[in-house]
Amino acid sequence: MSRSLTLMPAWVPGVLRFAGVYNLTWGIFVILFPQLPFRWLGLPEPNYPSLIQCLGMVIGVYGIGYWIAARDAATHWPIVLVGLLGKIFGPIGFVYTALRGELPWNFGATILTNDLAWWIPFTAILFHAARINEARRTTTEGLTLEQALRAAETPDHRNLFDLSFEVPLLLVCVRHLGCTYCRETLSDLARQRAQVDQAALRPVIIHMGSPEQGREMLSRFGLDDVAAVSDPDRRLFRALELPFGTLGQLISVKTFWRALVDGVVFRYGFGRFVGHGLQLSGAFVIKNGRIQRALRHNSPADRTDFSQFSCPVN
Structure with a gap:
């Protein structure tokens, strides 16, 4: 596991400390001079x-909480989450009351600095915290590839480790079943199925939904004969070293462009999340319990070209 996956960006502690000082200063000011802001407005x-x-x-x-969270934002992410929720619901509540005529609009002058300015940095911190906690969990709780393959069974109760000694497997790991790009991947596999079969590979879809949800999705793309393995705990995803995406990977120009x-x-449309929205996808050829070829996506919008797996595996 890359050390960079377990480290919070250097700017995060500084932002949280600044948020702590800002909140403490503002809170003390309001306590000492509760009527002064009204006079200014x-x-x-x-x-x-x-x-x-x-x-x-x-x-x-809240300021004290942010200062504490600055020490290890990945561990203390609930503090950041609660703060972000307050900074989202506060402006919503203000707009609602202002539209009803219960508060004047200029009363919201402080929302820009007290709330809106923190939406992007706090959201980014939560993304990084999720990625780091997933990497930490992989390090401490993750199975080896052999263990994960043995634990994963096809619908006919064959574990993938033993099966890979009979026929090379093409494991196609998809994010959540509502993801439009994962649906594109399944469509691409259906269209390129002849090339996969020609390479003597047995495709297996690894997903995070229930077995019933997996079968339903595969049937939609004419892949009823393809085995699907439900992996809601992402044990195979971890063993195959498929990490959570960063904020820049998940929300990018490429993602929206495609x-x-x-x-x-x-x-292909999209549906509700069935799995984890931060998980990245990939495809792997597994033979004799080992990875022969690997394609790990760096973006949800990356496309899997199954023709690169068309050469027979030695």
Whole structure:
């Protein structure tokens, strides 16, 4: 496992410490001067300033949480998540009350710095935390390739390790079954099936849904005779060293370009998440319990060209 997969980017502690100082400063200010912000905005001063001081206390407590999370954001990600949710629901609540005429619009002047400015960095931190925790779990709990192959069984109760000694296997690991690119992969496999068969490879789809969901998806693309292995705990994904994607890999120009401009989403559609949305996909040739060829995707939008597996495996 690459060490970079278990390290948080260098900017994360600084952002969280700054968020901590910002919240503490703002909270203390509101506690000491609860009526001053209203004066600045030209609004009537509150009749119960103690309620505003309580809000300042909550804001300050968040600051302490952010400072603690800065030490190890991957471990303390729930603090960041709760903070992000507050920064999302707060503006929603303000817009709702302002539309009802219960608050003036200029009351939301602080939303830009208190809430909106933190959406992108906090979201990025949560993406990195998920990736790092997955890498840590792989290191501490992951099975060896042989163990994972032995634990994975086809619908006829044959484990993949033993089966790979009879015929080379083409393991096609897809993300979640609602992913439009995973549906494209299954369509590509159906179209290039003759080349796969010519190479004497037995295709096996590895997915994270239930066995019934896997069979339903394969049937949609005419792959009823292809074995599907349900791997909801991602044991095979880990053993094959398929990591979670980074924020830049999952949300990129390429992802949106292929979905909208190339029309992938219009051809294959999309559905609910059945699996893990951060998981990257790939394809592998397994013979005699070992990886003979590997294709690990760097983006959900990467396309699998099965013709590269068409040469017979020695």
